Amino acid sequence: MPKMIQLLTAILLLVLSFVANAQDLTASVDRNELAINETFTLTLRYSGSQSGGQPDFNLLEQDFEVLSRQQSNQYRVFNGRAESFVEWTVVLAPLKEGKLFVPSLHLHGQVSDAIPITVSKAGESPSGNSRQAFLEVELDKDKLFVQEQLLVKVRLYTTVGLHDIATDPLQIPGAHVEKVDEQRYERRIQGVGHAVYELTYAVFPESSGELQIPALNYVAVTGRRDPFSLFNRNAQRIRLRSEAKTVKVEPKPDSYSGSHWLPAASLGLVQSWSKDPEEFKVGEPITRIITLRAEGLRAAQLPPLPTLNIEGLKVYPDQAQKEDQAGANGITGTRIETTAIVATKPGQYQLPPITITWWDTKNGQQRATQLPAFRFNVSGAPILDSSTPGTSTPVTPERPSATEVKPGFWQKLAIAAIASHFLWVIYFFYSKRNKNMEAPTRVIRKTKNHGDEEKLIKLINTGSPQEIQVALRQWVDRRWPDTGTTSLESAANRLNIGELSDAIQILNDATYKTPAKPLNRQQLQLLAGRLLHLRDEDRPASNTLPGLFNG
Known part of the structure; x- marks a missing residue:
């Protein structure tokens, strides 16, 4: 037994001395060449006797964006050789193009080597079929006039589940920008199905010259989100970057003669x-x-x-x-x-x-x-204005003088009695009338609304689209007076009634489109019938947007 203890002690001392002599800090990357809209992984490994602490990763933020960082402690024996180390896995995205360097990092007196990285421009399409996600920017025109609308569509393509998608809103100096649409659909590219998340922006340049559409950055997490897991080791945080665009903005044409540029x-x-x-x-x-x-x-x-x-x-x-x-x-x-x-x-x-x-x-x-x-x-008689110049002022005839006669006591008493009796009759008449006013008022209001419904149905059968719009607006104002707007479109958005929105679209197509679309009276009759029988408790709640590509 003493010999066995001595042998184990010798082996342990040999292992410890070997580990102490193997102290080192090494750095490696999964690739050295990439595009500006791609990411790469830096692996930093420290093997030494000292524990605790970590390198200063802030040095990476000069040329790269740190998307994620994970740390693991490992101990293993390989071919009879014991090895322990701490490893950091860092996902980085370049902030600019050109020749860059992953800087040297320091820990416990050890220094890692700097690693060169070559960053090129963003590609228009995925490199081969290996990319899981990429961005595409499309402009509806390559040149336009000042204050004219430019549509910018940004599409995020992915073949894997994405969640926790974050992006900065599109901001362009010297232009008014509004997000106008958001869609989700599927598209096949080279036989591979892609989920597409599309954002549409309306851009109105305020001056002529070149309009710069800046690159957009998207950050998302890949893989299935497991609510019962605290680590989600299979998930990976990625960053996507679109390509910047330039469009020419021309001034108002010299031949334009309108008083307002539209x-x-x-x-x-x-x-x-x-x-x-x-x-x-x-x-x-x-x-x-x-x-x-x-x-x-x-x-x-x-x-x-x-x-x-x-x-x-x-x-x-x-x-x-x-x-x-x-x-x-x-x-x-x-x-x-x-x-x-x-x-x-x-x-x-x-x-x-x-x-x-x-x-x-x-x-x-x-x-x-x-x-x-x-x-x-x-038609009718003219309204006379009493202040019109040239009219003569009538002369008030003089009244004959008369001697004032004061009433006596009994005369005053009789007048007071008659006045009090007259006031009592008036009070009794009005109190009885007010008690019977509530029910007839309801009937009159209901009859009035019923008249609006009959007018709307009659105009749908025989009236013009403009007349139907006016009648529909009047009916909506009486039916829902709390909308507080004169626009049918705004009322439909606030009420969230699909039948009302469909009816407005039919009327707008028949009124504003060039050439005008024929009025579908049969469809309008069907929608109006549903609207007239709609109860407030049947109105749907406001819509909410679903999550983004949850795997």
């Missing part, structure tokens, strides 16, 4: 009235609603319409309503101007035409959209 894909003017203008009478207000809608322009870019100044008509303009509707084709701006008109004398009136000059970005030419002149008759 580069749009389409532009339309629509007029509607609160009631039939054929029934216009003196002193009765009637509301004129003009909608200016432009595809590819924001509402803030749309100009105000000319004001009315016609003798015999008093106008009371309301504050203009401005709304932007975002979609896959960018932004459609809408400006709604509402004006109350009151005629002060009868006769025939003509509202002048309204002409909007704009630049057609699809055909590259100047165009004009006109709302034609509108004539109507006003």
